[in-house]
Structures are given as structure tokens and as C-alpha cells.
Amino acid sequence: MLLSIEPDGPVPIYQQIRDRIVEAIAAGQLPAGSGLPATRQLAVDLGVNFHTVNKGYDLLRQEGLLRIGRKSGAVVARDGASGPPDPAWERDWAARLHTLLAEASAQGLDPAAVIRQAQATVAEFGTEAGDTAAGGLL
């Protein structure tokens, strides 16, 4: 998996690390059970502080996407084929989506364009779960 970040960008680096890994899981590049580099190794490869990577991994662990063990290291815990997500997570995600759609509405984005964009993004990930979600949106 290629992990690309913008160290001088506006988004915190740990958030970028977390986002890129989520995208890789959604795109099928990191199926459940895939190993990720140790935090110190990834910190060296990205030229960032070890705590920054640790923070990104910890976010993923809290979201249930990553399992971190002493011996096994960081392993992807679930992907699109692992069944429905935790209801609490779904509520949290719906709240974040609400804010995101509010932003689109506040900026005057055409609702049809929002749906088209959502469909295109879900198609990009190409999972069955994604297709269902796109159908739900329509």
C-alpha cells in the first residue's frame, strides 16, 4: 500500500495517516488480516515523529479497524466484507455525514451533484456494502 501525506498541509499528519489507511481498506488494498508496519518503522519512512503515527493508529484502533498486538503488530481488524458495523459507530458516522452535507448545502452545492459525487466515490471503492449504501442514498 502506498501511503502519501502532505507534511506541511492543513490536515494534521496523524489524521492523514488514518484517512489514507481507511481509504486503502475501503479500496480493498488492505483486506482484513493485512499487516501494517510498526509505528517506529512507518515514522522513519514518513520522516515524522513516532507519536504522530501512534496517534493515527490509535484512532483506527478505537474505530475497530485496527488490532494492535505485542507480537502480531498492527493488523487490519475488519473490512467491507466483515459484516455490519457497530451501531454506535454508525450513529457517529451519520452525525459526521450530517455536518459534511450541511457544508455542501451551506456552500450552495446542487443536491444532485452531491449525490453524483457520493455515487462516484462509492463506486471507486467498489464493495458490495458500498453499492448498497449508494442505493440507500438514492
Place this chain on the structure above:
Amino acid sequence: MTPAVVFGYAIVPLLGAAVTAGPAITRPTVQFGVRVPPEYTGSPVVKQTRSAFIWRTAVIAVIATAVTFATWGHGSWWLARVFLGCELVADLVCYQLARRRLRAVKTSEAWFAGQRQTVVADTSWRTDPLRFPLEWLAPAVAVIVATVVVRATAGHPPARAVLAGYGAVVAQVWVTGLWTGLLLAVYRSRPELDTADPARSLQRYRALLGTITRAAYVFLTLIDAGLLLAGLRQWRVLGPGGVPIWLPVLPFAAGLAFFLVVWFRAGRTWVTAGGRRGGADRDDDRFWKGGLIYVNSGDPALMVGARFGIGWTLNFGNRAAWVLVVCILGIPIGLIVLRFAAGL
């Protein structure tokens, strides 16, 4: 005239050739310590600066070599070292001139304005690491063992100089250990990825590292063989005049020539296959002092890719780098001090 003195003369043209060839094995996106976006790598100012550097350093190399060999046999052995120092300073001045020119144009034309500066990591470098070719260390170890056996059967050294009696073995172990340690550190360091095409550049980097490691071990084995021959001469195993003075230098010279050819060819292949489209690397010039020394305390890496030519350098913003330098230099300096102390 000793082998060390001969080497002192030979290194003058060697340094000149290495510096003049440097730009040919330097990544296009890093020129004279200045980070260049992919679309500017072929710009006229970059081409002119490279050309001027190559001409200047070639002229310096020719003059330094001519002066050094003209004084062969005249004056003391250190005269060649003085010319070597002058050549090095002149080359550094050329490098800084080239760097200053590129930086000025880069700033005035705002090369990185509006560019998305990214850092890319390929997780497969860690999850599927490149295997260290440890079997290539075996010939060097065999030569060391042979040296120990020869020394042990050659009779006991004087009681006062036990360590000096095994000087060749100590040097072999130090060189072999140092090379292996540094190569292992390189295998653990981050790969130099081309942001424009990271996946393929990682494959090329793996090939480059494998080739350089194998060539390094061939060179190392020949260095150890040279030290064995030096030992045979010192211990008079083959009788007086059994090993001529020039013989221990031969394996070293052959190994060095082989290593430099492989290094240059592998580096050239790696550099010319680089990507030219999209994606700019992070503009990290501020961390490169003089365009050559990397000092970044925010980067946990111990070793990073060198800014000039193909190779690796230490991150002096990392305390471990200073510990490593002290360890590398401390052992030979300590041995010299011990030797002098024993002689007093």
C-alpha cells in the same frame, strides 16, 4: 615507499573522477542539494549549472593530478595529502556555487508555488522486507578465519605486543563489522522513493540495494584478502621477500575498481529510470546544511539517501548518529593510542 603512500597519490585522480561523475548518478529531483520539482528537472538553468560543475571539477581533477604526480618522489609523503585537501576544497566551492545559483533561481521563480508537496511511503518495504544477502559475507569470514589460522601457526608474537601481532585480524574484523553494520542500517532505513511513481521506484530501489550490497561484499572480501597478504608479509610466513610490497595493494585496488564500476552503473540505471510526471517531493532544503549534511531532529531516521550521488548519509539531528560516529572513529583511534601507549 609504502602502499599507504602510493594510495595517497592514487586517491587524487580517484576523487576527481568521483566528483565529476557525481551529477550523472544524482536523482534529477535533487540537484546540488536543491530539491527540484519534476517539471523543472530539464530546465535550462539546471542543465547549465550541471554542465558548469562538470567542467570545473574536471579541470580541477586534471590540475590536481598533474601537480601531485609532478611532485612524485620530491618532498615528504604528506605533500600528496595537501594536494588532495586543496582538490577537495576546490570541489566543495564548485558545489556551493552550483547550489547557490540553483537556489537563487528556484526562489525567484517560485518553483514550488502551488505545488502539492508530498511524502510517500510504501508499506510493503516493511511488511515484505528485502532479504539481507548474508551468504555474501561468508567469503570475507573465511578469509578472516584463514588469517587467524596463519597467524596462530606463524609463531607467538612478542609478549609486549599481542594486539599488534594480530593487527591484520583486528583490521579485518573492524572493516567487516563496520561494513555489515552500515549495510544493515541501510536496509532498515527508508527507501528513496520517486513521488511521481513510488511503486516502481521501490522495485528499482530494491534492485539497486541488492546489487550494491553484493558488490560491497566482493570488495570487502578483497580488502580482507589484502590484509591477509599484508599479514603474511609482516609475519614473514613466506620468508624474506616472499610477499612483495605491492601485492597487498592489488586486491584492494581491484576491489575498489570493481565496486566503483558496479556502483556507477547501478546508480545510473536507477537515476535515469526515474519518473518525470506529477507529484512533487517535499521541499526539504532547509534540513540540508550546505546541501550535503542532513540535520533534522524531527525525523527519527538514522540514515537517509545522500543528496549528491548514490549513497546514504547520517541524520545528524538524531543523537544515535553521533554515537555511531564516535563508535566508528573511536575504535581505530583507540587502537592507535593503545599502540603508542604500549610503545612508550
